[in-house]
Amino acid sequence: xxxxxxxxxxxxxxxxxxxGLGCMRMSSVWGGPTNDESESIATIHAAxxxxxxxxxxxxFYGAGHNELLVGKAVKDRRDDAFISVKFGAIFxxxxxxxxxxRPIAIKNFINYSLTRLGVETIDLYQPSRMDNSVPVExxxxxxxxxxxxxxxxxxxVSEITVEQLRKANSVYPVSALEIGxxxxxRQIEADLLPAAAELGITVVAFANTAEGLLTGDLKAxxxxxxxxxxxxxxxxxxxxxxxxxxxxxxxxxxxxxxTPTQLAIAWxxxxxxxxxxxxxxxxxxxxxENIEAMQVEFTGEEMNLLNTEFAPxxxxxxxxxxx
Numbered sequence: 567x568x569x570x571x572x573x574x575x576x577x578x579x580x581x582x583x584x585x586g587l588g589c590m591r592m593s594s595v596w597g598g599p600t601n602d603e604s605e606s607i608a609t610i611h612a613a614x615x616x617x618x619x620x621x622x623x624x625x626f627y628g629a630g631h632n633e634l635l636v637g638k639a640v641k642d643r644r645d646d647a648f649i650s651v652k653f654g655a656i657f658x659x660x661x662x663x664x665x666x667x668r669p670i671a672i673k674n675f676i677n678y679s680l681t682r683l684g685v686e687t688i689d690l691y692q693p694s695r696m697d698n699s700v701p702v703e704x705x706x707x708x709x710x711x712x713x714x715x716x717x718x719x720x721x722x723v724s725e726i727t728v729e730q731l732r733k734a735n736s737v738y739p740v741s742a743l744e745i746g747x748x749x750x751x752r753q754i755e756a757d758l759l760p761a762a763a764e765l766g767i768t769v770v771a772f773a774n775t776a777e778g779l780l781t782g783d784l785k786a787x788x789x790x791x792x793x794x795x796x797x798x799x800x801x802x803x804x805x806x807x808x809x810x811x812x813x814x815x816x817x818x819x820x821x822x823x824x825t826p827t828q829l830a831i832a833w834x835x836x837x838x839x840x841x842x843x844x845x846x847x848x849x850x851x852x853x854x855e856n857i858e859a860m861q862v863e864f865t866g867e868e869m870n871l872l873n874t875e876f877a878p879x880x881x882x883x884x885x886x887x888x889x
């Protein structure tokens with residue numbers, strides 16, 4: 567079945583699903599366990615069957631494991647999939663070391679990605695971040711060269727500033743901006759969101775549940791080994807007050823016969839055709855509820871209530887999204 571609405575990526579891009587499948591959690595990124603590979607591949611196949619063609623991965627997810635996995639899943643279904651790849655992040659023994667965005671490195675990264683994915687062309691290729699270590703013009707210019715070579719179809723960018731976005735787009739048309747966005751993290755509304763709309767760039771919005779905060783399942787205190795303990799949002803009084811806000815979300819969700827997760831995804835989806843919720847899934851059982859979230863409609867009163875309760879600054883403390 568084909569349940570998912572299609573949107574145009576960027577100004578003149580292809581038709582892609584309004585819901586994107588994040589594949590990161592199918593691999594071990596931060597030293598955690600790797601999910602069952604057969605279930606992960608079955609999840610990708612089921613997503614494709616449902617019309618979700620936007621598959622998001624990164625060459626550093628599981629040190630290449632994620633690309634190999636996606637490659638296996640799309641081997642006989644290449645025409646059904648639109649593959650988005652991030653590059654540039656450097657890890658060692660599960661630890662973040664920084665970025666390598668030199669043109670010579672990008673030209674190296676792309677060939678490894680093509681080999682692992684088993685494809686001739688990557689549909690959307692994007693630096694995972696930009697840290698001013700390499701001029702924007704050099705990074706984007708290198709991807710533009712890869713597009714001319716036929717190794718990449720479209721340019722994307724991820725987790726950047728509005729100044730970097732405008733500069734990148736002036737070098738080569740940007741089709742997509744991948745960025746964290748949720749009821750709890752609305753800082754992009756001040757500048758990045760309007761700039762993307764002005765430039766005709768699709769926003770691929772990840773972290774719709776704010777690292778689990780908006781799922782309604784989080785309890786305080788977190789386990790000692792939970793990575794979220796590093797962020798002030800999930801510490802002490804901040805977490806207690808934030809969970810009280812989530813109780814409001816749970817009440818609204820219950821009134822609409824939804825889960826808090828569905829409500830969080832639906833809110834992002836409702837903000838326009840230039841915004842795609844990117845939802846991480848590694849089990850087929852997650853697909854129906856997330857697809858159902860894409861069908862949710864809000865009244866003006868409901869949107870006003872959500873936007874008021876979760877106004878910018880309502881959720882206390884920061885995460886890695888605030889840099």
